[in-house]
Amino acid sequence: MHLTDNQLNEYLDNESAQRAEIETHLDSCAECAARLLALQTLFADLDSLPEAPLSKNLAARFAPRPSLPAQLPRWLTLTAVLQAAGALIALMIAVPFFSLMLPQVETPPFAIWLIEVQALWTSSLDALSNLALSFVEGYQFTNLPTYPVELSTLFIALAVVSIFWVFGNGLLLRNQTK
Amino acid sequence: MNALTDRDLILRARRGEVEPYGELVARHQTSVFNVCYRILHNRADAEDLAQETFIRALDRLHTFDLEREFSPWVRRVAANLCLNYLEAQKPSAELDEDRDEDKTQSPAEQVEVKERSAQIRMALASLPPQYRIVVELRHYQELSYDEIAVEMNIPLSDVKSHLFRARKLLAEKLHASD
Ligand SMILES: [Zn+2]
Numbered sequence: 001m002h003l004t005d006n007q008l009n010e011y012l013d014n015e016s017a018q019r020a021e022i023e024t025h026l027d028s029c030a031e032c033a034a035r036l037l038a039l040q041t042l043f044a045d046l047d048s049l050p051e052a053p054l055s056k057n058l059a060a061r062f063a064p065r066p067s068l069p070a071q072l073p074r075w076l077t078l079t080a081v082l083q084a085a086g087a088l089i090a091l092m093i094a095v096p097f098f099s100l101m102l103p104q105v106e107t108p109p110f111a112i113w114l115i116e117v118q119a120l121w122t123s124s125l126d127a128l129s130n131l132a133l134s135f136v137e138g139y140q141f142t143n144l145p146t147y148p149v150e151l152s153t154l155f156i157a158l159a160v161v162s163i164f165w166v167f168g169n170g171l172l173l174r175n176q177t178k
Numbered sequence: 179m180n181a182l183t184d185r186d187l188i189l190r191a192r193r194g195e196v197e198p199y200g201e202l203v204a205r206h207q208t209s210v211f212n213v214c215y216r217i218l219h220n221r222a223d224a225e226d227l228a229q230e231t232f233i234r235a236l237d238r239l240h241t242f243d244l245e246r247e248f249s250p251w252v253r254r255v256a257a258n259l260c261l262n263y264l265e266a267q268k269p270s271a272e273l274d275e276d277r278d279e280d281k282t283q284s285p286a287e288q289v290e291v292k293e294r295s296a297q298i299r300m301a302l303a304s305l306p307p308q309y310r311i312v313v314e315l316r317h318y319q320e321l322s323y324d325e326i327a328v329e330m331n332i333p334l335s336d337v338k339s340h341l342f343r344a345r346k347l348l349a350e351k352l353h354a355s356d
Contacts, residue, residue: 055221
């Protein structure tokens, strides 16, 4: 009785419980020894397969991401500066207006200072206009801006500044989520 | 960084660091690629699956037993991914037997077909998917029958029958091409 294929396979895989019996048979049977040798040759063939080289680096996917640039883009910095300027102008218009419209509230010293600046600016404009228009005969320049300004003008100015503010911050947030 | 062991790299990768995992991938990518290449017999597919292996392994890194070696673990992950891939392809693979073979061989590679390693790769590629995985796990990853049964979630008797039939087929192919 010759060895089965299963016996030979299990023997070579070191998974056989009957090693001694199998070895005894192999010593005395050339046919089974030849079958074992053929199987061993196949094992050697499989072992001889060399490793193939990779053509790309799989580790590249796990490289750390480049950190965000420390400085904001130029155009975004400009937007922020314009926003700040817009907000300052809105403040200059609004503070004297509200302090005049709400006389019962005590006017803060800063607002008084702003009113003085506004008054100075208005009188300078007056002087300039008078100088420029002094040659225009018979024309009375009576429409110089005086406070309080029209309510609608103020709200339009505030709305425009708010739109700029929302738009500017929207851009900043969008940049962060990238 | 080269002084660090795989274990050190895994511990750091578990804490969310990207660079140590990249180093781990760099160390093991060739052996993982070769698992996929032996099973799939197609370079492009093998590289894709090897990349996928490292992504999956990163997801499951918290389940890795630090007392064990990383290489055998990640190569088993690769073999399993390849089996799933082949099973998904099964219907068309059976209709077209040599679908998996690399059709993009340069003249130099065609000369290599005559070499033993090319014959072995061709013979492996001709096996049914489950046979290829069993041969990979037994001959190249040196798992026991029991370990293969657990890994592939099949009965021990199937492990043996797949493996022994696979060897018979391989011997016939390689013997016929001698
Ligand atoms: Zn015999």
